Amino acid sequence: MASRFDVVQDAESRDTYYLNMGPQHPSTHGVLRLKLHLDGETILSVDPVIGYGHRAHEKMAENRDYLQFLPNPSRVDYISGMIYNIGYCQAIERAMGIEVPERAEYIRVIANELNRISSHLLWLGTFLLDLGAFTPFLYAFDDREKILDILDRVTGSRLTYCYGRFGGVTLDVDDLFLQQTAEFCTHFKTRFALYEELVIDNVIFQERTVGVGVFEPDLIQKYGVSGPCLRAMGQANDVRKDEPYGIYDRFDFDIPTQMAGDCFVRSLVRMDEMRQSVRIVEQAVKDIPDGPFIAPKVPKRIRPAEGEYHFCVESARGNFGIYIVSDGSDIPFRLKMRTPSFANMATMPDVMKGTLLSDAVAILGSIDIVVPEIDR
Amino acid sequence: MAFVKDILDGTKTLLTGMKVTLNNFRKPSITSKYPIEKIEMSEAFRNVIVLIEKDDIQSHDCIGCKACERVCPSFCIDVDGERPEGMRRMRATEFKVDFALCSDCGLCLDVCPTDTLGYSKIHDETGYNRSDFVYDLLDPWRDAEGPTVERLRKLEEEQAAAKKARTVKKAAAKKAAAKKAETETSKETTEETPTNKNDAENNDA
Amino acid sequence: MSLLANIDGVRETTDIDHSAQGFHHLHVITLDALVPVTQTFFDNGFYLEMMTCQDRREADGIFRLVYQFCTMSTPQRHLVHLDIDPTTSAPSIAHIFPASDWLEREVFDMYGVGFDNHPDLKRILMPEAYPDGAHPLLKDFVDPESKGEADGQSV
């Protein structure tokens, strides 16, 4: 463990104690409980207790047909609900061989990337809130509200989107949407300076994050870390590039990576990801063709052929996989969601060991967990 | 000296941060006084569903087909319908939505065969019980239901009559054409029978 | 596939159309082969992407454990099927992939499948005080709190 604080090995000889962080705690992002074994303020071991937000989505999937499960994925991770919702649609479309019209694909990309930016902005705000700065939270929410307003006009929702449909999207976007999106991109590019001056460059922020919560490289393979946490360890892996889904292979964007694997570079990676998302949105807005927004012929009954299907998308938190076992009927035999936060959270006992109580808060904030996503 | 430089650099970043907050201090606020100022909901805004008035029948056009009830993932819609006497068209007799369960997915709108479902613009309803959110969508239409059915019946009769007239006219035209053809070519006259038969069927319906 | 060729207990290996189903290879293995197979995947740089279970007791009288291994860079996704008898438990692979610690706990929680040599096998998503024998994702699960009524609304 490359910790800057020596862990007292013989905990017996010192007075140690257990601290229950959560399930209701300001910085556990919902209802997560960390059983911390502490020596003073140094963490000896962590035992995350999850499941407080379990809503049995997988059981619900086995009791509903494929169409009726549509509102559920966006509730799994409500911060980047659009990506989940559309990811589920794409999974079914591939299983059923439904062709999606060009325009719908572009709309989906724009919606996905706007959602990714809004998710990262929420992360930025709450992370800084965890570090004790309140103001960046509201600046981030200012920008996030702009995205929500744009998406609200076409999707009708602000958080738990149910915009995708098998074969397209619910509602066509109009010119005003595209214009607003383009305007937002221009505006948002000027906001990076603010975030950098106020947050990233700030000496206190750097003190709090540089070298804190380092993910050792072997955690990648052991735990299947994904998303910005992975890219902050120098691995340029992104499902959008590795197994391009939808029309992501048409866009020109980079995968930002950093080497250090600590809280600070995770922040940098996310900031860069927002820049890349803006790039994708701008290309998509420029190239969006006319045409139908939903496939004219979608099978009335969604019955994928018997077999097993896996589809993964890059959510704002990492590799989100949907594993569907079909027995040829209307209802999924088994639907399992591989959520990125679950894997990232599983690393916490290793990462938090030997850090301070304040670092635990910073680390939790920096991996950007969404607790309901872990609990499903 | 690195020590002093660190302190100076750090101080500089702190001052930059304070400059940012000062700049924002000078700008006007971007929030609205929500409960005082009403917020306009967007066109597509999803809330509890309502029955939309259709222009041609001046009322909702729910035929109680239960398609929305079947597709609803939250099992929150309760529809019933019956056929008023002497009419072809069904009318809904019950349409209840438990909005406390609704997940705003919009699948009911997708499946509605008559496109009579839409979203209401209410966005800030509160209640003390879950039962406060059970909406009876037929409520605004119930008073006018009698006259509406009468009007619809009349409309249907008119439509049927018009259709009949159309088919009769069509048949007559066909007949005339056939006659014309007959007189012109003086060939077989078997064409008449099927048209007559169609006519009879239409009248029955 | 040569990767698992010389491991006993790999009964069947089939290639799957990745563009349609998302997997590249399917392996059906026996109970004894799980640990060597997992070790082979670990040694070859795969990570455990997902692990779950299917309740196939009604049709085949088995639980099917599903392991999904994937490589980091250009994805090579291997699906591993391990059919076990409902009365037996499976070996834990948590000592190779710590990720499976939580995943196995989830399978135990949801299906009641036991895992030998698991470091700390207890419920993960359901409350720890949840009644013994109540495993929500079993097809014949009855909610212990609903006093015998069937769970969920049937479609």
Add this chain to the structure above:
Amino acid sequence: MPSNILHFFDNFWLAIGATIAIVMAYLSVNAIMLIWLERKLAARIQRRIGPTRGPFGLVQQIFDMVKLFSKELITPDHVNRVLYLIAPVMIFAPVMALCTLFPISATWVFHDYSVAVVLLLAISGVNILAIFFAGWGSNNKYALLGAVRAVAQNISYEIPLILSIIPIVMMANSLSLYGIADAQTGVPYVLLQPIAAIIFIISATAETNRAPFDIPEAESELVAGFHTEYSGMRFGMFFFAEYSNMIIVCGLATVLFLGGWKGPYLPGPVWFFIKVYALIILMMWFRWTFPRLRFDQLMKFAWMVLVPLALINLLITTFVLKLI
């Protein structure tokens, strides 16, 4: 010498009573107004509107007060009752005592002591004890952690605080607050002792447990720190004490570095309060800009940066004074 306000009254006890009443009234109104100011300031910085009830949202504070007063005072079962109940009172008492020390103008002084600076520093130390009582008496791990942090932090920052005051005392050749303020003829000490002033304001922010040094009550880590278990007006007392403490440290800074009541055109008390509230706004500005430091970094900052700087500053001052 300034006239002692106590001399306005013939009867000694009447004078004491009047002083207590004035100080209490001032501190209550001040705390309410400071909370309002902080909320409005934060709102402007964050581009929000802030409290809106009444003119400029001022009535909101009265509602909040009524709410705090009318709330049930819950005493948890597991607490050490004596310490738990004494802490909120104890945290407020020294602040009241200290308020009487400041020379508001050349003639308005409650009471001037020749060793006021020492007295002030000594009494303000009682604060720490109250915080520790609260944390220990609450019998709650978060509260205890907060209290331990508070004690360590306040004791550490007391040293740079004192070290930054000593050059001023040396320059003014007085330990009386009146004497120090009076000694700043023309040039305030902030221009002669900029480093001491910076060290003082940083240490003062830490002493009052305000962001970015609000580690004892770090919301995202320790829920509410040492006052986690307090409710109603007992919590309100901690809240009041925090804002009243700001008055004390900013008043001290005004006297030590900004020349107290001195200033052109306006009368003395006006200048004094303008300077005090300007400093308070500066501290609020810090709070709404910076993230929180970590505990060990905070200690490191005190011992590795502030104390050496203060010592060097003290050394230079000594030499310069000797040479002059």
